Amino acid sequence: MAIELLYFAWVREALGRDAETIEPPDGVETVDALIDWLAARGGGYAEALADKERLRVAIDQEFAGFDAPLAGVREIALFPPVTGG
Amino acid sequence: MTPDIRVQKEVFDPAAESAGLAIDGAGAIATFTGLVRGDGGLVALELEHYPGMTEDALRRIAEDAARRWALSALTIVHRVGRMVPGERIVFVGAASRHRGDAIDAMHFVIDWLKTDAPFWKREEFADGRSGWVEARADDIEQRGRWSGQ
Numbered sequence: 001m002a003i004e005l006l007y008f009a010w011v012r013e014a015l016g017r018d019a020e021t022i023e024p025p026d027g028v029e030t031v032d033a034l035i036d037w038l039a040a041r042g043g044g045y046a047e048a049l050a051d052k053e054r055l056r057v058a059i060d061q062e063f064a065g066f067d068a069p070l071a072g073v074r075e076i077a078l079f080p081p082v083t084g085g
Numbered sequence: 086m087t088p089d090i091r092v093q094k095e096v097f098d099p100a101a102e103s104a105g106l107a108i109d110g111a112g113a114i115a116t117f118t119g120l121v122r123g124d125g126g127l128v129a130l131e132l133e134h135y136p137g138m139t140e141d142a143l144r145r146i147a148e149d150a151a152r153r154w155a156l157s158a159l160t161i162v163h164r165v166g167r168m169v170p171g172e173r174i175v176f177v178g179a180a181s182r183h184r185g186d187a188i189d190a191m192h193f194v195i196d197w198l199k200t201d202a203p204f205w206k207r208e209e210f211a212d213g214r215s216g217w218v219e220a221r222a223d224d225i226e227q228r229g230r231w232s233g234q
Contacts, residue, residue, distance in 0.1 A: 009133055009205035010217045058203070061138035077135060077203075081220030084132075084163065084204025085119055085175050085195055 003070065005038075008079035011055070014048035024070060031057050031076065032066040049078070056081055088147035089160040092139050097162045102176050110157040111180035115187040117195045123170030126211040132165045132174065135203035139163075146197045150179070153193065154186040161194060163204065193231050199224040 002021050012018050028037045032052070039049040049055065057064050058077040070076075089105075091097075099118045106114045121130045143161050150159060158180040168174055175198065179190040198204075199221075206218040 006135070008135055008203070009207070058135070058138060061135070061141060063201075077138070079135070079203070080205060080217060082200065082203050083206045083218045083220055083224075084134075084202045085198035 001072075003034075003073055004075045006075065006077040008077060010080055011048050011078050014044050016044060029070055030066070031059070031064065031068050031070065034070060034076070035066070035078070054080060086151055086156055086158060088144065088151065089158070090140055090143045090147060091162045092134060092143070093162065093164060094166040095164075097164070097173060097176055099173065099176055102160055102162060102178055106158045106160060106178045106180040108158055108180065110182060111187075112182045113184035113187040114178060114180045115184070115191040116176065116178040117191055118173055119175040119195070121168045121170050121172045121174055127170055127208055128211050129209040130168050130170075130174070131207040131209070132163075132168065133205045133207065134163075134165045138203050142202050143198075146194055146201065149197075150190045150194050154179075154181065154190040155183070156181050156186060156190055159190065159194070161198075163198070163202070165204070196224075196227045196231060200228045 002023050004021055006019050007015050024034055028034055035049050035052060039046050052066060056079055059068055059073050060075050103114055103116050147159050147161060156179055160178045162176040164174050177191050177194045179187045181187040208218060209215040
């Protein structure tokens with residue numbers, strides 16, 4: 001099933017885009033596996049997504065962990081730790 | 086009590102926001118106004134957010150505060166977009182019958198905003214440098230002190 005990916009802050013800048021729609025292949029069943037699959041695209045993806053310690057995730061607009069499953073998910077956002085206020 | 090939550094580009098007036106919190110039953114109003122600091126030659130601060138998620142996240146923080154303390158009103162205003170030093174960036178105001186609840190709720194919300202609301206800051210300096218503000222360990226620590234309550 002297609003998933004909408006959203007990117008914010010330096011992740012957005014490094015990838016040169018703020019959103020895209022992807023169709024994860026069979027076997028990519030968690031956020032963790034999805035990030036590895038995206039990073040394997042090389043270029044800005046490899047660089048921006050290599051260090052998961054620097055990334056945070058929201059699934060369908062709720063903060064989530066890297067072990068979260070992709071089944072039934074519509075929107076995933078990848079971004080740095082937040083710095084508001 | 087329905088919290089008043091706004092994410093906006095427009096400037097806000099802390100005095101007007103504070104006056105709006107003075108409703109029946111309030112014996113105390115505690116407010117916090119955050120300003121853009123001009124440290125180290127900073128000329129501008131750009132605030133990015135996650136449209137769609139931001140207001141829900143703020144609403145959950147506000148509802149959590151309302152469960153923990155007896156509040157008669159709560160307002161959160163957070164600006165996004167480009168700001169210069171001295172501009173107001175965030176307002177949190179809590180009203181309660183008693184000062185302790187108002188002060189603690191305001192403090193709790195502002196600590197949570199730093200670590201749990203989807204905002205990112207990008208700094209621009211006079212010498213041309215620019216970059217994203219890194220999350221700070223002491224912000225995480227500040228938030229942590231509320232977890233036991």
